[in-house]
Amino acid sequence: xxxxxxxxxxxxxxxxxxxxxxxxxxxxxxxxxxxxxxxxxxxxxxxxxxxxxxxxxxxxxxxxxxxxxxxxxxxxxxxxxxxxxxxxxxxxxxxxxxxxxxxxxxxx
Numbered sequence: 001x002x003x004x005x006x007x008x009x010x011x012x013x014x015x016x017x018x019x020x021x022x023x024x025x026x027x028x029x030x031x032x033x034x035x036x037x038x039x040x041x042x043x044x045x046x047x048x049x050x051x052x053x054x055x056x057x058x059x060x061x062x063x064x065x066x067x068x069x070x071x072x073x074x075x076x077x078x079x080x081x082x083x084x085x086x087x088x089x090x091x092x093x094x095x096x097x098x099x100x101x102x103x104x105x106x107x108x
Contacts, residue, residue, distance in 0.1 A: 003028045004037050008067075011045075016066035018050070035065050044068040 001009075006026045010017050022031040035045055050064045 003034050004041070007031065007034045008038060008043065011065065011067050016048075016064045018052075018062055018064050020062075031065070032063075044070070 003026060007017060007022065007028065010021065010026065014021070017031065019031045022028040022034070028034055035047075039045055044067065045065050046068055047063050047065050049061050051059050051061055054060050
């Protein structure tokens with residue numbers, strides 16, 4: 001499954017995705033580029049700015065991408081859209097702490 005397919009499936013399953021989600025659950029470090037690829041493939045994606053708390057307690061504003069409400073169930077591009085069997089069970093969200101090794105990487 002390509003990163004575009006994984007990003008699309010994640011947005012459908014969770015309602016949206018941030019760069020941190022993409023890095024932690026997909027291993028995608030260039031989310032904006034994958035969002036651009038999906039938009040060019042015909043997917044309608046909105047970007048909202050959300051506030052999150054940083055490790056040191058400050059507030060940061062980040063982008064959260066989501067499919068437009070009318071587009072959530074559609075798959076206009078067979079080369080990018082994940083099939084239903086690929087979407088199911090892709091992401092355990094949020095993961096339990098026990099699912100990470102000492103380096104912080106998810107164990108499989």
